[in-house]
Amino acid sequence: MPGRSDTAAAPAAPGTAAFPPATPGTAASGTAAPDVLAAERAHLAAAREALRRMRAHAESLSADMAADWVSRQYLESLLDQRVAALADHPDTPLFFGRMDRDGEDARESPDDDSADDSADHLDDDSADGPGLTTMYVGRRHIHDDDGDRRPLVLDWRAPVCRAFYQAGPADTMGWRLRRRFGFQGGELTAFEDEPLDVPEDAGGPRTSALLTAEIERPRTGPMRDIVATIQPEQDVIVRADLGRTVCVQGAPGTGKTAVGLHRAAYLLFTHRERLARSGVLIVGPNRAFLAYISAVLPALGEVRVDQATVDDLLGAPTGTGPAEASAVKGDARMAEVLRKALWRHVRKPEEGLVYTRGVAKFRLADHEVRQTAAALRGTTRYAAGRDMLAQRLAHQILVLMEQRGEAPDDRVQDQVARSRPVKQVLDAVWPKVTPEAVLHGLLSDADALRAAARGVLTDEEQAAILWPKPPRSPRSAKWTSADRALLDELADLIERTRSLGHLVVDEAQDLSAMQLRALGRRCAAGSATVLGDIAQGTTPWSARSWDEVLGHLGQEGDVTELAVGFRVPGTVLDFAAALLPHIATGLAAPRSLRAGAGALTVRRTGDVVQDAADTARGLLELEGTVGLIVPDAAVEAHARALDAAGVPHGVLDLESTGEDERLQLVPATLAKGLEFDHVVVAEPAEIAAAEERGLARLYVVLTRSVTSLAVLHAAPLPEPLRR
Numbered sequence: 040m041p042g043r044s045d046t047a048a049a050p051a052a053p054g055t056a057a058f059p060p061a062t063p064g065t066a067a068s069g070t071a072a073p074d075v076l077a078a079e080r081a082h083l084a085a086a087r088e089a090l091r092r093m094r095a096h097a098e099s100l101s102a103d104m105a106a107d108w109v110s111r112q113y114l115e116s117l118l119d120q121r122v123a124a125l126a127d128h129p130d131t132p133l134f135f136g137r138m139d140r141d142g143e144d145a146r147e148s149p150d151d152d153s154a155d156d157s158a159d160h161l162d163d164d165s166a167d168g169p170g171l172t173t174m175y176v177g178r179r180h181i182h183d184d185d186g187d188r189r190p191l192v193l194d195w196r197a198p199v200c201r202a203f204y205q206a207g208p209a210d211t212m213g214w215r216l217r218r219r220f221g222f223q224g225g226e227l228t229a230f231e232d233e234p235l236d237v238p239e240d241a242g243g244p245r246t247s248a249l250l251t252a253e254i255e256r257p258r259t260g261p262m263r264d265i266v267a268t269i270q271p272e273q274d275v276i277v278r279a280d281l282g283r284t285v286c287v288q289g290a291p292g293t294g295k296t297a298v299g300l301h302r303a304a305y306l307l308f309t310h311r312e313r314l315a316r317s318g319v320l321i322v323g324p325n326r327a328f329l330a331y332i333s334a335v336l337p338a339l340g341e342v343r344v345d346q347a348t349v350d351d352l353l354g355a356p357t358g359t360g361p362a363e364a365s366a367v368k369g370d371a372r373m374a375e376v377l378r379k380a381l382w383r384h385v386r387k388p389e390e391g392l393v394y395t396r397g398v399a400k401f402r403l404a405d406h407e408v409r410q411t412a413a414a415l416r417g418t419t420r421y422a423a424g425r426d427m428l429a430q431r432l433a434h435q436i437l438v439l440m441e442q443r444g445e446a447p448d449d450r451v452q453d454q455v456a457r458s459r460p461v462k463q464v465l466d467a468v469w470p471k472v473t474p475e476a477v478l479h480g481l482l483s484d485a486d487a488l489r490a491a492a493r494g495v496l497t498d499e500e501q502a503a504i505l506w507p508k509p510p511r512s513p514r515s516a517k518w519t520s521a522d523r524a525l526l527d528e529l530a531d532l533i534e535r536t537r538s539l540g541h542l543v544v545d546e547a548q549d550l551s552a553m554q555l556r557a558l559g560r561r562c563a564a565g566s567a568t569v570l571g572d573i574a575q576g577t578t579p580w581s582a583r584s585w586d587e588v589l590g591h592l593g594q595e596g597d598v599t600e601l602a603v604g605f606r607v608p609g610t611v612l613d614f615a616a617a618l619l620p621h622i623a624t625g626l627a628a629p630r631s632l633r634a635g636a637g638a639l640t641v642r643r644t645g646d647v648v649q650d651a652a653d654t655a656r657g658l659l660e661l662e663g664t665v666g667l668i669v670p671d672a673a674v675e676a677h678a679r680a681l682d683a684a685g686v687p688h689g690v691l692d693l694e695s696t697g698e699d700e701r702l703q704l705v706p707a708t709l710a711k712g713l714e715f716d717h718v719v720v721a722e723p724a725e726i727a728a729a730e731e732r733g734l735a736r737l738y739v740v741l742t743r744s745v746t747s748l749a750v751l752h753a754a755p756l757p758e759p760l761r762r
């Protein structure tokens with residue numbers, strides 16, 4: 040896909056004047072506007088020049104003062120990163136907003152907000168904005184190089200910039216005016232003023248032409264950042280404390296993914312050092328989705344955030360299994376079964392321990408070994424327990440040596456612990472195991488499974504997961520995606536999984552309890568941002584409630600809801616919402632920011648495949664991206680029809696993103712999380728019939744468009760969509 044050249048803030052809406060009014064009666068207008076625009080352009084030029092000087096300064100720094108080679112390499116790489124971060128991309132505006140308040144500008148710099156160092160030092164004092172009467176908000180901090188390093192642009196993540204996103208008439212946060220800028224390319228072409236010190240209801244509800252223009256700006260490639268137009272309710276989530284796990288329920292297009300990515304960028308800025316050590320990870324449903332969101336964090340200056348699918352983390356499946364087996368294997372009760380299965384590997388000793396030193400023999404009776412092993416069983420991770428058993432047995436031998444008048448030291452204890460007789464006892468009593476060997480043993484052997492699952496799984500459930508034809512060895516086993524989560528659980532029972540600092544989990548409603556537990560281990564010492572929509576759950580184990588999800592994740596957190604849809608126009612959203620009562624009772628119908636907007640066509644046709652190709656070709660005449668979303672089984676037929684009609688297109692599959700083509704042919708099961716300016720959906724009934732939660736899949740598919748949706752069908756529409 041093409042890289043984003045205009046990561047910028049909102050451009051002027053096509054067809055609007057250079058100074059689009061934001062709020063009735065408050066816009067820049069008349070003769071004042073050109074002056075204002077000229078002054079703002081002058082500030083942009085000054086900021087650009089200051090950035091050039093900051094970069095020149097960074098380039099002049101040398102790593103030569105480093106004490107040794109390793110430090111020099113490290114310093115050099117930091118300096119390189121700093122120079123790269125200070126690059127000025129001509130198409131990216133250096134600021135997108137401005138705030139004003141009355142008073143004297145104290146001309147002092149807020150705590151250095153630059154993202155190069157840890158910003159852990161940004162304490163509460165700086166949150167109020169020290170002394171500035173005007174501040175410009177942008178993607179990165181830029182300062183003058185005069186003595187007091189006056190900030191020309193503040194990083195949007197600095198505490199003081201919270202006001203740009205959250206101040207309103209109800210709480211002005213000490214500011215008088217918010218100004219948003221519109222850009223075309225790198226050119227500042229428009230501004231929009233919003234006075235904050237007027238009563239809330241004066242002049243009717245506030246709408247921002249620049250926000251609407253930004254949302255409706257045609258898509259050209261991967262997802263873009265929303266830093267210029269983050270909404271107050273989104274900003275609260277973005278800036279939630281690192282220590283807090285936040286769970287966001289939101290209808291399609293309410294900005295959950297965008298919010299999760301901006302939260303990652305915010306946390307990295309605010310806790311740079313801590314998170315550089317512990318790490319931040321974004322988990323998404325598949326590679327196509329990760330590719331789609333991959334440009335957002337780099338555009339925000341964060342290039343070192345890992346993005347992974349659950350398969351990347353737990354290991355790609357090498358086989359598939361029946362849905363009933365996956366459902367049981369995904370259930371949280373499996374954790375107990377696995378725990379029992381693992382600890383059954385610790386066995387009663389048949390013999391004691393005899394350790395020979397010189398002519399002396401030291402003996403521990405079998406009941407002594409048994410007691411020692413029994414005292415440890417289940418109190419630690421399995422591997423640590425084995426090491427501790429070795430040390431305890433060695434210690435008991437040492438006591439016998441002392442009783443004989445010897446004076447052995449710690450080194451002798453280590454020798455004994457590593458000796459052959461102790462190892463033999465360990466192998467008999469507390470053998471080394473691998474997750475694969477334990478699971479292979481469990482799923483191959485009805486007796487072993489019964490022993491571990493007694494009182495936990497029913498006979499039918501046990502039968503569902505028992506392999507009908509067990510593979511000969513763990514190595515030859517074909518592991519399914521559900522098995523991978525079980526292996527991960529076992530791996531953690533054997534050795535503790537390392538926790539990261541923060542995890543962003545998108546489309547979390549689709550994860551099984553066991554997958555959530557696996558992710559929970561990876562943020563056990565940190566926190567998480569959990570994003571999803573119960574109505575878009577398409578797996579047989581999809582979550583019914585967020586409390587349940589948080590419970591499996593092992594995190595305490597607040598559930599918040601995003602209610603306003605930014606992507607999907609009102610007419611399209613209303614059409615899709617007819618499915619809601621059938622897929623998620625209790626969820627309110629989503630609300631679109633652009634209530635009256637959007638073009639919806641529902642057409643019955645004799646030849647869906649041909650009609651879809653023709654419709655897609657017509658849509659390519661318009662600006663922006665086009666998604667042709669079809670039943671998985673029909674992808675090939677549609678690809679052939681597009682080829683025959685000479686319509687250039689990419690085909691999305693699990694590994695690819697359809698490359699650079701504006702038209703993407705999308706199997707229904709890969710549409711989740713994606714969006715296109717124009718969407719054509721082929722044969723909804725077939726999409727709905729293809730899987731157990733097919734209506735939920737259809738809801739996902741119907742909510743991917745920003746501008747228009749065409750639904751083509753030969754078979755009757757699913758009942759809830761017949762109007």
Ligand SMILES: Nc1ncnc2c1ncn2[C@@H]1O[C@H](COP(=O)(O)OP(=O)(O)OP(=O)(O)O)[C@@H](O)[C@H]1O
Pocket residue numbers: 250253254263264265268269270273289290291292293294295296297298572575605606711712713714742
């Ligand atoms: N504050 C905003 N300003 C501008 N655009 C926004 C804003 N919030 C969201 N959007 C845009 O709305 C679209 C939908 O956002 P996003 O994909 O994050 O929604 P979502 O809730 O994750 O959707 P889904 O559940 O369908 O995956 C994106 O194009 C995003 O850039």
